[in-house]
Amino acid sequence: MINSAILPIPRTVLLLRDESYALPMRRRSTWGICILSLFVLLMPQVTGDENLLQLSVSITEPPHETYYTSEDVVMMDVDLLNHGPTVSLEHNPSCTLYLKIYYNSDLVRDDSNICRNQIQTKEISSGNMESLGSISWDLTDEDSNLVPSGTYQIQVWHGGTSLFEDVSVFLQTQKEIPDQLELWMNTTTKEENIVAFQPVVVSLSLHNPTDEVMILTDAACRISEFQNSQHDLLGSCFPQSLVLQPFEVRPILQKTYSFESGENTLEFTLGDDLISVFETYEIQNPESLGDKPPLQLELTNPIVDTTAMKLNGEVSLINDDIENVTVEFSDTCILESWLVGPLGNVVYDSISSKSCTQTMIQYSLEADGGVQPFPLSEVPLHMPNNCGIPSGEYTLILSMNALGLWESFSIELDQESGSPCNENIVIDYSIENNDNLANLVYTASTSHDNTFFWPQSCKIQLLDLTIPDEEIEYRTPCFDEQIIMYMPAGQTYSLQNFALEPSEGETLWNLNVIDNFPVEEANLVFYWPVPEITENLVEELSGSSTPELGSIQGSWQVLGTGEMSCWILSSVDDDSYAFNRAMIDNWEPIQNTEGTYNVEFTQKTTACAEFDVQSVIITEILDENHEVIVEDKPTQEITNVEVETTQETPDPMIILVSAATTGGLLGLVGFAVMTNESWRIPLTSGGLWFMGLLGRTKETTDGRYQRGRLMGYLTANPGCHFRALMHVLDMSNGQITHHLKILEDECRIWRFKDGRLVRYYPYTSDLHPGTDEANLPLPSLSPDKNSLQGKILSILELDSELNLHPTQSELAKRLEKSQQLISHHLRTLQKYGLIEKEKSGLKNRYKLTKEAVFLLDSTKF
Template structure:
């Protein structure tokens, strides 16, 4: 009995073992690492490296037994694997379960060693269950078999179907080969700047997703390569105004395709985008494989020193240095040999594909052998130099993106550095100022006088700028013209105002040859102005600057006797509304000379003989109680006259004296003057005196002259010069008319420039120091001029100004800028730095004044036009210094110094 029970038990155990053994084996296979997922994805239909929305993604899913024994597995046949699809932001976009119903099923299969079993296929149309299409960019596919028994991840590139945007243009600006030839050499790259431009009449929004990228495809006549994707995007979401451009960045291509070096020959490069249909630009590049250059055992690196803002943006205030280094990252020393003194060349490429700076133009290279050894894991500074963002013509470069290409020519190694420049915007002004304006004409046309000889008298005129060649004008402000109205003889303008306003400022305007610019008609009313000749000075506000002027004589109607009123009113009504056409040529000028009375067959005529010997017949004057007198010389403001007396008809020039600027009586030296007329005015002659000279006194005079030359104080130097020259006998008073003529010039000039400084007077009249000193002494003795000490300087005033006038009430020369204005500050800063070795440049002035170079350039041009500042070219830039005329202003007590304020 006991034996039977034992046998039954053994039978039961054996049967259980037989039934449970397969389950144990199956369980062991499920935990094995020998099961692998094999995922197969169809290639793109276009041959590109990315899939587009017009094709379906087909996936084949298999499992492989990579072990040495048969593996038995179970899986769900309705959904063999879990598939998760992630977008470029690593976010879950879709899964297999969104596209298929997964049933609760199980299936067991055996996979022999080394064999593969196909489990499923899956076709995806790039959408999720909501019908949304995944964004362009990287797409990640995660496969998971039986809760981690086997996993697999695949990344692909997807681009949505391209869209059409009308009037959007792809611009590719390619720089010439860096080597300077027509072909590219081995190791050189093609540098192109890519941008999008709106060529339409409305704004454009680039309506593509963020994954849209710029592509490049290279082809020859015989073969083509598949397109490849760059790292430049399409500017998705950006809006372009009319004519605006959107820079996408720099394309650097090294003549490789899919990592392989291309053969020599001509290649056609097509640049396009993945998301914008119809946008493509093609250019050619020829690769020439020349003599092989030695392989560089070190890497090239470039850095910029001096970025003041440390923000990656270079400004005109930054002092930049370009540092080029060779880096040896190996564990052994690197040895290099050079045969030229120029180890590095640097080129700067602008967005329009131009090489705007090239170090080879200024570097002096000589044949020179040198060796270089770089220790392991260290670097060596090969070159370090200052760098400015100025072109070869010294003008500032425009703002924008620049690619700096640094090359070691003897080894053919190159690196690039991206520069974003935000400067002072003075480049357009500088370039415009360098144009040839000799073929441009800025003039007044159609000058008309309205309602002449009435209280409503006015002038109407037009202005036109004509050009025979293309002309670029930079307009810094919204107004195009500046008018200055001033009465002849007055030192200050009556009114200064702007015209032709309402335009855009800070723009460059190109005027095609022959087109010109017409400016609107303008009207000047004279009813509220004083009697006299008025000049209107007109200048453009842009660069280059153009000026013109006109003059008009205004004589208010004279009040006649009461019995003549009715007649005058009728005449006024008759002339009211009439228009008289005038010549636009300026009518007035200053004449210097002496008067002579000449008797002709029909009478007498007063003649003004100017300093050049020209004769002008006197017609009339606008000055009460004045008339020409014999033996008188002076400076007069005159204007042309069309009417004259019969006695003066033989002279071509007839004048009306508008204002006496300065006049003096001189000794009579011409016996031909009519005695009857000459007797009207007594002649005052200046007797001559010749001092006796002895050797001792001459020696004393010489010592006084030397001492006066050494000192820098004018009020000491001038008397010393005068008496020294007198004692030496170099200056003698004479009765000849030449002395009085020169003194007449001096008086007239001082009358015109009241408060003039001695040195400025010396330069203006082109006299010697001793000659001017002598004549000033005589004029002071005759009380025709007087002087006053002003610090180290001496100023001269005419006798028409009371010598007891307080300093604060004394006039200063004209064209004195406001000391607190930017022009005044420029003059003062130039004066402070006058004795330095190098004068200040425009950029240095802008830094000290804490303003833009564009504004400083504008005011420097005005100061140059006024004769207060002059420039000289030193090296690559202009430097500015004061003129003698400016020194007059700065030494005036009415012009405070910045040093005094400090």
């Protein structure tokens, strides 16, 4: 852009005949001319037409081809071109060139203040180009702070005129992202062996594996694609928002590729190599199809109907050749289609849902655009099991295999299609007393590794039914937008909650999650406010015989309650417990089965509502056998027969658990005991005893011994994580959980959450929860050589003896694990300085550090 010049001011001389008037007039004119001349001299000038002058700015190529990073400097060479006659140009020698930097039209840096008031004149010949030198920008603002990522406009100004020129640069300057953030890459193909020139759908997604909200900071971050030797800059790293919910999986890219024969590499990085994922493909040679005419497929008039959950349309076969073409098909399966979801999952494949009849079919297409239409068979917008699918970008592949033709089309679903089927998700409800408000918490959990989604329409519902015929409804969205989650087994997540002030006295709430996957509603009855507990009551409750928390030995009996059955676990201590649910795959109680179980105490289910007994969740089976009663003699003889605990898989269903913990479990028990005498020493018609929620765990010598072992090991190995402790001390999950909790309650140890691991430290003056993470001692090498990290270290140690350094992909194949899982553990091992990676061509290879070699040599690993 060139601005017009300031024109020279003409001077006028007056000749006057009246001498008496001429003298004073001459003096005034002289002074005026002097002042005006001084003003003109202070202004930059070009003698000639400035419109014919032009600044030319040549920017050096970015080191990363398409963008600059925080380590780079933008270098520019500047020339002045004269397209007109010879001109005399004034310039400022103190700042021949200076910069103005803009971001979204906002000025972030202005260097014009460096120019001093100096003027020099130089002559520029007609048609001449004169170099004005070079100028650079170090990617900082006026306060010398590094600017954030984004596209910036650089204005290069000439210091003596109003000439300037614009250039645009893209920066990726963010240096850090959350350590736990994972980048997933899924490859979807028609066949297991990828054939050259066939469609390969690659899907990228972000995953937050933690149970906490993850905040991202760089809205301008872009995805870089490296396909073999080609580099392209793609879309945003963080579409939608900069907040990742716990366990959220967010699709960020889906692209269809067609590779040539041989080895092909594909790598994606976010920003300035903040995180990357890499894949190598061995592409097979295709079968020869002969010369193919220039035909193409086109999807016309696609109709996406999420209400009817289907996609319809028409497909056109178009002839772009200059000659007429006749095509032949040997069966009725002329057109095939398959639909790929945002995470790379196959939603639909036509070849699996229809049969082909052998026949000969011919079509003639005229030259230069002849069209033969084909109806697109209805594509269902739901999973094969009729479960709904989330909104987002899908890829539809249409192919005519007989002609070797295929095309990919992007299909956008602006809302979910159908209802999700998250049959493994359990919704628990609990109440907390928060400043005299009842804080209702909805918690989702799963006993299986599970990928599912929460529709945008999902709502949490509460109905206050305390006053008859005066139903009060409260609703709140589950999330602000649709969320896809991957939740590992045993994890929990708290949804939005309500904070309400209930009416005094008995309160009845109906709880539900609506417009979502099927969830059984629950009625929650509690008393508000919770009565205070007394010492006498505590002593009275403590008198009941309660087994050690988390472990019960007993046998199973079933009691009928109308159309439902209530399973009762009768313990060897003559206490009874109602079965709520099991956190074990494919297991359920069997009549007369004896066993020892780790349990978690909870509230009763509807099936056992009429029995005054404590309810339990079975978390682990320590021992189990089946009692067979022999009745051919007057006296019963019981024979123990070992049976497998695996049962036939029941029909999928959602299990709902209701739990009221207002003011803590102690307050709830207090109210229950004081308002219902039968809860003190209950004896039901079935002879079932109720075990109170509050009781004293009997201390044993073995318990103190096990905790002594724990303390000794943690003192010698601070920072050891849960699984390693369980392995090295040979304890069960229930045992070690129980003893760790006691030690934590006694403030003898404390925990530190490190990604997916929970590490434990002895409580000392040097090690306490306030210790900075950087100062925590490096955890000892995991003693569990069978852990995945242990196997990785073993492979690297073995390969190092052969001077080999495997890639992430090679490790994943050898360990038969996904690259995403291997990537997570590699980053963890890097974080603790046990491995390092080095670039070898386009691949990252991994090897042990000196510290790891020392640890492996000095540890029984």
